[in-house]
Amino acid sequence: MRAMLLEGKKGLVLNVTNHNSIGWAVAEAAAAHGAEVGVGAQNERMMDAVTKLIGENPRFTPFMIDxxxxxxxxxxxxxxxxxxGKIDFLVHSAAFAKREDLDGRFIETSEEGFLTALNISCYSLVSLCRVLEPLMNDDASVMAMSYLGSVRAVGNYNVMGVAKAALEASVRYLAVDLGKRSIRVNTLSPGPINTVAARGVRGLLDMIKYVNDRKPVAREYGQEDVGANAVYLMSDLSRGVSGQVIYIDGGYNIVGF
Ligand SMILES: NC(=O)c1ccc[n+]([C@@H]2O[C@H](COP(=O)([O-])OP(=O)(O)OC[C@H]3O[C@@H](n4cnc5c(N)ncnc54)[C@H](O)[C@@H]3O)[C@@H](O)[C@H]2O)c1
Structure with a gap:
């Protein structure tokens, strides 16, 4: 039998839209490793979908947060x-930018669009950590989901790249604050994956093909690979790791020419 890395651990994955959500892959992987997982839905409509995904599985509990x-x-x-009572992990898996800000010239981003993207995709991690800190056990693990557009200019990703840069910097500052209690804070950085949020970026399918054609690792990566790395970060195996960005893109980020 495979080792259960998360037996006795409890935590949250915020948020999930449908079976393609990266958050759902993380929640399923955590539950498969023995964790009790709170699964977040943004509103009543998404709660219907989340409740159906969870089904009768007692390892999952739905929560709502917008x-x-x-x-x-x-x-x-x-x-x-x-x-x-207390939790051992918190997974932030949420992002939003207005559709018109994920297409064309970054320079056209409105102030309102900029602040919306940064608020929902980055500041939410900071406020979640602040509100949930008293509920976190020492040695808890916090993680967010970033993307390579934080450190490279990726066509059409635009304001979301700026939000992800801020998210990665926030992860480092949170790692220092929460590290006093041995709570570690990291971010996973998946390559492009076909989900509802990603489809908001114009040209997503071309981007996926481009990365697939160039990444060093031949096999395709996907949501399950993100789930597996999330289990590692939630588990005691990663207790010495904090403030890091872990790419799950078949190595695409290291390729030059
Ligand atoms: N799919 C990709 O290619 C990819 C790559 C790298 C990183 N990511 C990141 O992974 C995370 C999950 O995205 P996904 O691709 O699974 O898409 P998804 O659409 O399945 O999930 C995005 C989630 O963000 C939530 N969200 C949006 N606005 C919100 C708000 N106001 N309040 C609360 N929740 C809100 C949605 O409810 C949804 O569950 C995001 O941070 C995304 O940027 C995705």
Whole structure:
């Protein structure tokens, strides 16, 4: 039998839209390794989908959180405390930018579009950590989902690249703050994967083909690979690792010519 790396651990994956969501792959992998997993839905409509995904599996509990509604954070903390008491992991898997800001020239990004993308895709990690810190066990593991557009100019990714750069910097500062309690904070950085959020970026399918044609590792990567790395980061195997960006893109990020 395969080792259960997360037996006895509890935590949250925020948020999930459908079976293609990276967050769902993370939640399934964590549950398969013995964890109890709170699965986040943004609103009532998405809650229907999340409830169907969860089905009768007792390892999952649904929670609701919309980052545009800051007052929901305190309610989330109360719900999590009532369900789990303390948590061992927090996975931030959420991003949003207006569709018109994921197409064409970055220079055209409006102030409102810029602030929206940064608020929902980055500041939400900071506020989640602040509100949930009292519920985190020492040695807990926090992680976010970034993308290579944080450090390279990727066509059409635009303001989301700036949000991911801010997310990666926030991860480093949070790693210092929370590290005092041996809580580690990292980010996974998957290559492009066909999901609802990713389809907001114009030319996604071309981007996926481009990366697939050039990455060193021949086999295709996908959501399951992100789930496997998330399990590693949630597990005690990664206790010495914090503030890092781990790419899950078949090595594409290291390729020059
Ligand atoms: N798919 C990719 O190619 C790819 C690559 C690298 C990183 N990522 C990142 O992975 C994470 C998950 O995205 P995904 O690709 O699985 O897509 P997805 O659409 O399945 O998930 C995005 C999630 O963000 C949530 N969200 C958006 N606005 C929100 C708000 N106001 N409040 C709360 N939640 C909100 C949605 O509810 C959704 O569940 C995101 O951070 C994304 O940037 C995706």
């Amino acid at each position: 980052f545009t509604q800051p007052e929901q954070l305190d309610q989330l903390a109360r719900d999590v405390a009532a369900t789990y």
